[in-house]
Amino acid sequence: MNLINRIGQGIGPGKMALFAAIAWLVTITLLHAWISEPGAKKRRLQVGFLPITCHLTCAVAFDRLSKTGKAFDAHKFSAWPDMIEALKGGDLDVAFILAPIAMAMEDQGFPGKIVLLAHRNGTALVVSKHSGIRSITGLKGATVAIPIRYSCQMLALRRLCRQHGFSIRELNMVELSPPDMPFALASGTIDAYIVGEPYAAKAELEGTGRVLCQMRDAWPGFISSVVFVTKHALKDRRQEVSRLIRAFYQAGKWIEGHRLEAARIAAPFLGLPEPLIRYVLLSSRDRVSYSNLIPMPKELSDLSEEMVKAGLIKRPMVGKEIIDLSWR
């Protein structure tokens, strides 16, 4: 103590403070470098995903590839816009992303291709238990949350309204990030939401919401998330990318036969409770499906036409031109 005081007197308290500030900077920087994971090395492919069961093949493929030492770097995002910006900034090679986002990016001149579907079905329209809404028509005037306007969920909602003889403009539509939706429903801020699993199942399990309609019934073969690869990665790292896409495709097939095990593997990767994933995967086999994942040009052409009608893109796209299946 005496010594510290003497040193302190020697150099003056102001300089001591400056010295302490610099020492702190060095300490915290070294600690951070030591503790944090090694920075993303560009050698591996960079893959973006969201914590939803729609992206289950990403979790399973990661687990399988890690065992063979051929893993990729997986980046978990909380919201779609963050992933879009990371993609545009060149930080991602491959993204599990909503089909309309992928198509809108192509429309805006960001080059990339859809190589695989992430899943089929796996989306539900949920209404609040207390709302008394019993049919699609009952949604008129209600507040309904969608994940983002560039989503198949929004397009599906639009289609449902149209089929029941009213316009989506008669709803009060709000954009909300999926994890917030069950909370907003429980608190009564919104009356209903349409979202990818497990956020529909969550409200169901907690007893705050009721599934009004499963997309598998309203829109057979419903697609939502796709695997999108940047043109850059497709051109420069063709082999690696092809191997990865094949791994995602195989993972889908494997999940179909091992749903219980898939839930166990995916829970820590997605950061979701295992019982919730298990419920989504096992309550009925086609609640979400991971087979038949090769995208068909016609489906995407049709989707793009729906997007034009909704005012999301200017002109329809030719399905064949946005799909790349050369990895097969």
Added chain:
Amino acid sequence: MALKGLHPFISFGLAILVWEAAIRCLAIPAYKFPGPLAVAEAMKELALSGRLLASVVASLFRVTWGFYLAACAAIPLGLVLGIYGSARAFLNPIVQFLRPISPLAWIPVALMWLGIGDRSAIFLIFLSSFFPLLVFTMSAVLGIKVTYIRVGLNFGVTGLKRYTKILLPAIMPDIITGLRITLGTAWLVIVAAEMIAVKSGLGYLIIDGRNSMRMDYVVAAMIVIGIIGLVLDWTVSRLEMLPSVRWIHKRR
């Protein structure tokens, strides 16, 4: 006098009791808001797994760099703007224009140009502190008492010494106050800055807790953020005890 120094502990203790009582009396389910015990359990879990330490270090690292860079850029620039009227006339409007834009508005730009990871987060923290510090420094210079300068002139202080012997000592207390306030703001922004695609930090812990529906993690991270905020403020407040700063309080 027996209570001396114990006040904060008593008020925190009471707050925790009220919290527990509210959870019990109103029968609030854990998924809406966890009780103190659940949060303590979550904190223990996070601490034992090493995740808590890693998060704290990552957040402090980003705040330190963002804040230091802001201080290194804002204080000299603030001095220039304070001293030279013409520089002020040109640049002050731009500063005042950029200042009210929330750092959060820069998120899309940061993500696209700086990418995912530490750089974006540090940039946002930098923005949160840079403009307030700049304005603090500038107005500190403008607020120097004319008497100090006149006295200095009478004593024959000219040239560079005017700055080192009069200007800097005169504004030092204001700058320390500015640092203390902006460090608070920088720490405030950490959650938002770490929302965007970093894989670590207390902000990420909150976002990840939300995504995985672990309210206990969310509240545990909130508490740690609060505690560190207190420690940071206390540390900087020590600077106010320096002789080069204390004089202004003595005078008042």
